[in-house]
Amino acid sequence: MRTVIFDLDGTLADTSGDLLAAANHCFREMGHGDVLNQAQDAGIALRGGRMMLSHGLRRVGAHDESTINSYYPVLLDAYAQDIDTHTQFYPGALDAVAALSATGYGVGICTNKPEHLAELLLTRMGVRDRFLSLVGADTLSVRKPDPEPLREAARRAGGHPDLCVLIGDSDTDRNTARAAGVPSVLVTFGPSGDDMAALEPEALLHHFDDLPEMVRGLIGVAA
Structure with a gap:
């Protein structure tokens, strides 16, 4: 997968x-x-x-x-x-997750947020079950930009670590994907969006509506 x-x-x-x-x-x-x-x-x-x-x-x-x-x-x-008072998913994010899952991709999370806080946030917002894996900053003995958390997130989502793509918003995410030898997509709608192009990811994402097609182009169809 x-x-x-x-x-x-x-x-x-x-x-x-x-x-x-x-x-x-x-x-x-x-x-x-x-x-x-x-x-x-x-x-x-x-x-x-x-x-x-x-x-x-x-x-x-x-x-x-x-x-x-x-x-x-x-x-x-x-x-x-007070973890979910102001937090909001970016427009189209959950629709993109649903579309990727529906077409057979394993979908997971690799974050430098402590795992228990990531679990708490996703649970409070009612979406934890949409993700097959969750690897946080303290899940393993290393964290991003070490590539192992990304690889482990791919494995726990049912996939091969060489056949994944990382969607992120920072140099940490770009460097993690590069170290793992897989493509990265960096979003441009966050606070540091204007800086993403200089990091030279494999793709820049301006809206989540475009992500499923972008993923197919980068790593192929799900199965």
């Missing part, structure tokens, strides 16, 4: 609002108030919790690795408590 493996944050769904809220919870506890905002920092949010803490602390002139280490668990707890 051929598989289509998706990144989660910034690819399937815009999770930035809830991530930023969790980071600002930490900054308020530190006494800085709300440091990050949607207009400026959506792209930073999609790079993960530690990146948000680091970026925000630099903004207020208080960057310190020990503070980041101390507050990272606080951020994760806050995020888990």
